[in-house]
Amino acid sequence: MIRFYNGLVLTMQGEIKPEEAEVWVDGDKIAFVGVPTAQQLENAVFERQTDLGGDLIMPSLKNAHTHSAMTFLRSFADGLPLHEWLTQQIFPMEAKLDDERIYWFTKLAILEYLSSGCTAALDMYFYLDSYVSACTESGFRCIMCSADSGDANALTAIEDAYVKYNKPDRPFVKYIPGLHAEYTCSKELIEGIGALARKYRTPTSAHNSETASEVAGCIERYGMTPTQLLESVGAFDFGGVQYHCVHLSQQDIDIFKRRGITAVHCPASNLKLASGIADIKAMHNAGINVALGTDGPASNNALDMFREMYLMSVLQNIKYNDAAAFDALDVLKAATVGGAKAMYLDDCDVIAEGKQADLIVIDLHKPNMQPINNIPKNIVYSGGKSNVRLTMCAGKVLYENGEYVIGEQPEKIFANAQRLVDEMK
Amino acid sequence: MIRFYNGLVLTMQGEIKPEEAEVWVDGDKIAFVGVPTAQQLENAVFERQTDLGGDLIMPSLKNAHTHSAMTFLRSFADGLPLHEWLTQQIFPMEAKLDDERIYWFTKLAILEYLSSGCTAALDMYFYLDSYVSACTESGFRCIMCSADSGDANALTAIEDAYVKYNKPDRPFVKYIPGLHAEYTCSKELIEGIGALARKYRTPTSAHNSETASEVAGCIERYGMTPTQLLESVGAFDFGGVQYHCVHLSQQDIDIFKRRGITAVHCPASNLKLASGIADIKAMHNAGINVALGTDGPASNNALDMFREMYLMSVLQNIKYNDAAAFDALDVLKAATVGGAKAMYLDDCDVIAEGKQADLIVIDLHKPNMQPINNIPKNIVYSGGKSNVRLTMCAGKVLYENGEYVIGEQPEKIFANAQRLVDEMK
Numbered sequence: 001m002i003r004f005y006n007g008l009v010l011t012m013q014g015e016i017k018p019e020e021a022e023v024w025v026d027g028d029k030i031a032f033v034g035v036p037t038a039q040q041l042e043n044a045v046f047e048r049q050t051d052l053g054g055d056l057i058m059p060s061l062k063n064a065h066t067h068s069a070m071t072f073l074r075s076f077a078d079g080l081p082l083h084e085w086l087t088q089q090i091f092p093m094e095a096k097l098d099d100e101r102i103y104w105f106t107k108l109a110i111l112e113y114l115s116s117g118c119t120a121a122l123d124m125y126f127y128l129d130s131y132v133s134a135c136t137e138s139g140f141r142c143i144m145c146s147a148d149s150g151d152a153n154a155l156t157a158i159e160d161a162y163v164k165y166n167k168p169d170r171p172f173v174k175y176i177p178g179l180h181a182e183y184t185c186s187k188e189l190i191e192g193i194g195a196l197a198r199k200y201r202t203p204t205s206a207h208n209s210e211t212a213s214e215v216a217g218c219i220e221r222y223g224m225t226p227t228q229l230l231e232s233v234g235a236f237d238f239g240g241v242q243y244h245c246v247h248l249s250q251q252d253i254d255i256f257k258r259r260g261i262t263a264v265h266c267p268a269s270n271l272k273l274a275s276g277i278a279d280i281k282a283m284h285n286a287g288i289n290v291a292l293g294t295d296g297p298a299s300n301n302a303l304d305m306f307r308e309m310y311l312m313s314v315l316q317n318i319k320y321n322d323a324a325a326f327d328a329l330d331v332l333k334a335a336t337v338g339g340a341k342a343m344y345l346d347d348c349d350v351i352a353e354g355k356q357a358d359l360i361v362i363d364l365h366k367p368n369m370q371p372i373n374n375i376p377k378n379i380v381y382s383g384g385k386s387n388v389r390l391t392m393c394a395g396k397v398l399y400e401n402g403e404y405v406i407g408e409q410p411e412k413i414f415a416n417a418q419r420l421v422d423e424m425k
Numbered sequence: 426m427i428r429f430y431n432g433l434v435l436t437m438q439g440e441i442k443p444e445e446a447e448v449w450v451d452g453d454k455i456a457f458v459g460v461p462t463a464q465q466l467e468n469a470v471f472e473r474q475t476d477l478g479g480d481l482i483m484p485s486l487k488n489a490h491t492h493s494a495m496t497f498l499r500s501f502a503d504g505l506p507l508h509e510w511l512t513q514q515i516f517p518m519e520a521k522l523d524d525e526r527i528y529w530f531t532k533l534a535i536l537e538y539l540s541s542g543c544t545a546a547l548d549m550y551f552y553l554d555s556y557v558s559a560c561t562e563s564g565f566r567c568i569m570c571s572a573d574s575g576d577a578n579a580l581t582a583i584e585d586a587y588v589k590y591n592k593p594d595r596p597f598v599k600y601i602p603g604l605h606a607e608y609t610c611s612k613e614l615i616e617g618i619g620a621l622a623r624k625y626r627t628p629t630s631a632h633n634s635e636t637a638s639e640v641a642g643c644i645e646r647y648g649m650t651p652t653q654l655l656e657s658v659g660a661f662d663f664g665g666v667q668y669h670c671v672h673l674s675q676q677d678i679d680i681f682k683r684r685g686i687t688a689v690h691c692p693a694s695n696l697k698l699a700s701g702i703a704d705i706k707a708m709h710n711a712g713i714n715v716a717l718g719t720d721g722p723a724s725n726n727a728l729d730m731f732r733e734m735y736l737m738s739v740l741q742n743i744k745y746n747d748a749a750a751f752d753a754l755d756v757l758k759a760a761t762v763g764g765a766k767a768m769y770l771d772d773c774d775v776i777a778e779g780k781q782a783d784l785i786v787i788d789l790h791k792p793n794m795q796p797i798n799n800i801p802k803n804i805v806y807s808g809g810k811s812n813v814r815l816t817m818c819a820g821k822v823l824y825e826n827g828e829y830v831i832g833e834q835p836e837k838i839f840a841n842a843q844r845l846v847d848e849m850k
Contacts, residue, residue: 071795075802081749111792115811271739272806274746302793302807307735314696321699324506367536367835368727368810370496371843377500381697382727385793386540386811410792418796 007052062339065293068109149184194233267311269295432477487764490718493534574609619658694720
């Protein structure tokens with residue numbers, strides 16, 4: 001077993017305040033949380049004991065919307081207007097992707113996830129076998145969703161991927177079927193996703209109401225918002241997860257609530273692309289599960305859940321003209337428990353006995369975490385990746401004190417990613 | 426001399442693109458920038474040679490508006506509405522400040538500044554002798570401005586501070602006279618600052634147009650905006666620096682331009698307190714010097730200029746509904762050259778021979794800086810304090826690879842700050 005002692009634990013359960021307790025990890029699971037008796041300590045066999053030195057252990061962060069392999073487009077042609085950026089720069093580059101490129105660009109993203117305390121990402125992209133390899137070889141959870149668009153011919157590939165990537169003997173790999181977005185898909189494809197949801201009794205996913213023009217276009221095409229349309233075809237019959245949700249109507253919010261849909265908030269991307277500020281407070285108050293995502297590096301450009309947590313908090317202040325619009329604890333919940341729920345990772349959400357050991361150690365002995373007036377607020381308002389001392393996924397330490405334990409050294413990943421992106425230019 | 430070699434230099438002069446060059450530091454000054462000849466290398470005597478390993482050297486960041494010692498209020502009672510927060514929580518705590526407390530709370534801030542690549546802060550607070558001690562003992566530049574409010578009785582203290590803290594033999598210490606803000610000062614005090622500016626031919630400073638209600642109140646009281654009022658009394662006769670500038674009129678912007686006033690943008694604070702988004706693009710286009718500031722930790726809560734750079738960029742996007750509203754290079758300029766100009770640190774702005782050696786080394790070998798498509802964009806859009814490898818002020822290395830060289834260890838500063846804040850609660 002691995003023992004973490006002499007620190008604080010934020011379980012993200014119950015009252016949610018840091019408490020003095022030990023955490024023991026056995027295999028991939030949390031075996032014990034609390035103050036052990038002398039007898040318990042005597043009986044335990046530890047292969048590793050980590051003195052937290054007063055630092056904090058908490059659930060790892062979960063990135064509920066991203067396009068990881070788009071690391072190759074970081075700082076590439078930013079600053080162009082959106083349409084030119086997409087058509088003149090992004091699409092021609094994406095056309096050159098292949099398995100090798102996806103593999104290394106995803107590995108690069110995983111380095112950044114781990115250094116910022118994230119152990120799972122809900123990824124929408126292409127060449128999924130390469131993505132599965134990059135993640136599973138790194139020990140990082142691989143949760144994918146459909147990036148498909150176009151006409152109903154895409155349905156076969158979506159159904160095949162659903163069957164292929166959801167195997168009981170591969171708990172690290174999951175696939176949620178769905179659409180890229182309403183505006184990139186034919187009516188038949190959208191209806192087909194509804195049929196697929198009913199056939200397999202599965203949740204579905206899509207980009208939803210990211211921009212005002214997307215919603216206006218959908219209303220023009222179908223007389224309905226994207227949310228109403230997806231519900232009408234049955235795509236929400238078994239729940240699901242929708243990305244961005246910047247321009248939801250009250251009726252849309254009611255549908256999310258009724259159907260148990262997770263809304264994934266991507267504040268950095270929505271700022272950078274000038275999409276707007278989602279009404280997270282309204283969704284939260286309606287009882288909708290809210291998760292947080294970075295979106296891809298082309299539209300962020302970081303893959304840093306601390307930045308998303310900070311933005312989630314302060315953007316609601318400016319939206320509501322209220323310096324106390326949204327509670328820091330609810331932000332922390334979205335980044336941990338909410339994200340796990342979005343990915344249907346029910347056993348990766350909190351620090352409790354029997355749960356998966358997906359956890360991080362936050363270094364409280366950095367100037368941005370001092371003094372200790374309120375630890376959750378410190379994390380949300382002034383925390384950052386420099387406070388991540390250790391990242392563990394399924395009981396394995398993947399990142400610690402700036403070093404990675406994922407099979408490859410960062411320099412090799414950087415060199416391969418740079419070579420491959422230079423070849424594409 | 427200290428030699429930095431085998432890396433890139435972003436001088437922030439001329440075309441502003443990273444170039445392969447060495448930087449040599451002699452005493453407190455930059456002695457050489459470029460590719461040395463064999464002869465130059467042979468003649469030079471180096472006490473230290475640092476292999477940059479491909480990393481980047483650039484001017485340090487300058488924090489042009491802060492209240493450093495307010496670290497003690499980090500995460501203290503955030504989440505209350507503004508008025509209650511101020512009157513019930515902040516003011517009663519501030520009343521308990523003294524010299525010892527200011528000293529340690531400022532030291533805590535300096536740790537955070539150095540870890541995020543900042544070597545100078547324009548500080549508005551109280552107990553200035555303690556602030557001077559905390560800064561100068563740490564090797565950090567001490568630029569202060571008046572925090573005074575109330576009636577004309579404050580003028581004596583302001584004039585005394587101006588004379589006391591501006592000595593030719595203490596280049597590390599400066600004091601800019603001025604006001605806390607129009608709405609906290611009597612008409613006589615405001616007029617007195619104008620007279621002081623003329624008497625000493627000095628720039629002045631103040632919080633200006635931070636909130637819409639502040640501007641409305643000023644117009645009600647004086648029939649003028651705060652900017653018009655300050656100009657009318659002569660406070661801008663010799664330039665100056667104004668903080669926040671969220672709600673400037675076009676006429677105000679014209680005055681800033683005509684009078685050579687620096688506008689200090691504090692995007693994180695303006696978001697958190699729901700003050701609004703300053704029109705930085707309009708100011709920049711008008712040719713006004715724009716600098717960046719964190720504001721105090723009570724209203725931020727971090728003291729991280731990378732966060733401010735990121736926010737400066739994306740908030741203009743959302744304000745202008747344009748994904749390409751503001752150039753990343755102009756953000757970098759504001760955080761370096763613009764900040765130096767705001768503080769009248771004319772010799773601390775760029776990497777050039779004869780300038781003060783106030784510089785940082787950016788670690789490009791972290792996942793958030795890869796691949797290298799565009800370094801300035803990487804820094805602004807995805808950079809952070811984890812990329813700061815070294816911070817040098819006036820030729821002295823104050824921070825390197827997570828370790829501080831400022832006379833005291835962080836743990837001692839943390840312990841003193843925690844003890845003192847606990848005594849105040």
